Amino acid sequence: MIQVREYAVLTADPEANPTMDVGQVSGATFEWLIDLHNQWEQDSKLMIRNGKKYLKLGSYIGYLQSPSGEGIEILPKTEFASPEEPESLRTLLQDMLRCSASLDGREGDSADLKRSELPIHEWIIAQFLNQLTHLVKRGLRFDYETVEEESRFIRGQLDVGRQSRQSPARATWFNIRHDVFTPNRTENRLLRTALDYVLKLTKNARNWRVANTLSHQLSVIEPFRKPLPQIGQWQNTKLMQPYKAIKPWCVLVLERLNPNFQHGLHSGIAMLFPMEQLFENYVAHHIKKRMRSGSSLTSQAASQWLIKHSPDGGPEKSWFQMKPDLLVTYLSRKNVMDAKWKLLDSTQNTPAEKYGIKQADLYQLFAYGHKYQNGYGHMLLVYPKHAAFQEPLPELSFSEDLHLWCVPFDLYEKRLIGGEWESFFPALTRGHQGALGRCHLRPQEQV
Structure with missing residues (x-):
């Protein structure tokens, strides 16, 4: 490979x-x-x-x-x-995929599932098989399915309409309608379809053995020929809670490992x-764990629009919805955060190089700051930490009232690197005494 x-x-x-x-x-x-x-x-x-x-x-x-x-x-x-050591990159990627699937680190604790030598597709297959094994041990959910058939014995309801049209040659046969308690519900059929994909694609000996065993255990379940349109039929009711952990892995296999x-x-x-999306989810997942009590973190907030317009003199419409990656709310105050998967270089501090920051990103943050923070306060631009970017950059100012901080996020310690910026983001400084008192607030907003 x-x-x-x-x-x-x-x-x-x-x-x-x-x-x-x-x-x-x-x-x-x-x-x-x-x-x-x-x-x-x-x-x-x-x-x-x-x-x-x-x-x-x-x-x-x-x-x-x-x-x-x-x-x-x-x-x-x-x-x-x-x-x-590329193995550490595999481990990082595995963690990012877990966060994007909204999965707990507790899930899949076996040593086999933590091995960094597994290629990423085999690791995803192993996660799916591990969850399916647990689900089969706990028991699959069955459901009633209505069956219409001809039988020599009456069972359930007699289909009077069809029976009245029955030919004399088949007078001893009954057209009946009855319910069968079967495992062939949508969720199980999707799992069986994903299992068939896995059995066909895996080249890892352990994955194949587990998949082959499960295939025999689920042999009575009929797979879908076209599973993707059926994913939307997956029920997320309380009865289906045991299926919650396996669903993201099943969807991943069906959508990304489809051999056809x-x-x-x-x-x-x-x-x-896309690494941009994985990094955003990774940052949000771990920042949320460290936030101060009473604060909230919203991904892809969508409450503001760039412009208002009345076409042809009609009712006013809002155009161009604005969606910052993350929006932190604490004591009714909002701070915009954006996560960018780009390697900055803190030594490139000249007007020509500008640390490697993209001008388009600053335009975007400038607009977010005016719409979500009324042009006042501090915002955060998060980049991955690496050898050339280990400490937060000095404050960047759009104006006397609106400021921006570029802060590295440690991918392996899973945290933002502290610095002067913490004084302005009390929601992100749990246990940091006095942080709120040092926030830049307008006089009428101080508490």
């Missing part, structure tokens, strides 16, 4: 020197990747150097498998330098995740 990281280049050039930033693939796999590049609107780029083709990956991580069976694992880029995701490329797999 080929292992690279974000923004690596892939090539079929036999003279290429494989590293975490350069992946060498077969010609057939490269052509398949070109097809994917043409079909998907992602931030990958096709380049030509010295007459040879290269495909530069974007900010997506996960696993690709070509129809020939060649696998490519794409891991996060957490440092400028090439990593010496491309017409004409039946054995190809493309299980990719």
Whole structure:
């Protein structure tokens, strides 16, 4: 299996020197990747150097498998330098996926599920199989299904309409309608379908053994031919609480490990995740655990709009909804937070380099600050911590009233790096005495 990281280049050039930033693939796999590049609107780029083709990956991580069976694992880029131990990146990615699936670290505690040598797709399969094993041991939920059939014996209700049209030759047969207590409810059929995918795709010996055993245990359940439209029928009632832990893994397998995701490329797999979204979920998950009592954290708040407009003199409409990544609320005060998956460099402090901060991100925060904070207070821009960005940057000011802090988030200790910014964010400083008193508040807002 080929292992690279974000923004690596892939090539079929036999003279290429494989590293975490350069992946060498077969010609057939490269052509398949070109097809994917043409079909998907992602931030990958096709380049030509010295007459040879290269495909530069974007900010997506996960696993690709070509129809020939060649696998490519794409891991996060957490440092400028090439990593010496890629296993730590796998562990980080596993944690991020757990957070995005809103799963507890308690789930899947066995040593086999924590092994960093498992490729990411095999790890996801192991998580699904582990949850399915627990569910089968606890017992699947059954449901009543109405069956209409012909029988020599009356059972349930007699279908009078059909029976009245029965030919004399079949006068001894009864058209009946009755309920059968069956495991063939939607949730179980989705699980069985995902299990069939897993059994077909896994190359890990332990995963295959577990999947094969479960396949025999669930043999009476009928899989779906087209499962994706059925996912919306999954019930989240109190009766189905035992299914809560397995649902995200089941959906992940059905949506991302579907072996038929491309017409004409039946054995190809493309299980990719946007790092920007994973990082946002990861930051939100761990910040929420450290927040002061009485505060709240809202992801993708959507209460403000950029403009109001009355088309053709009609009723006023709100246009361009504004959704900051995170919105912290404490004592009726709001602070906007945005998480950006980008490696800043604190040594690039010149007017030309600007630490590597994107101007578009600042425009975005400026608008958020005026709409959600009335142009007053402090906002937080969170970036991953790495060797070139280990301490918060000095305060950035949009005006005398509106300020921004760029703060590193430690990916492995799972926390924001402290600093002067903490004085202005009491909700994020649990146990930090006197933080509220040092907040920048307007005189009429002070308590």
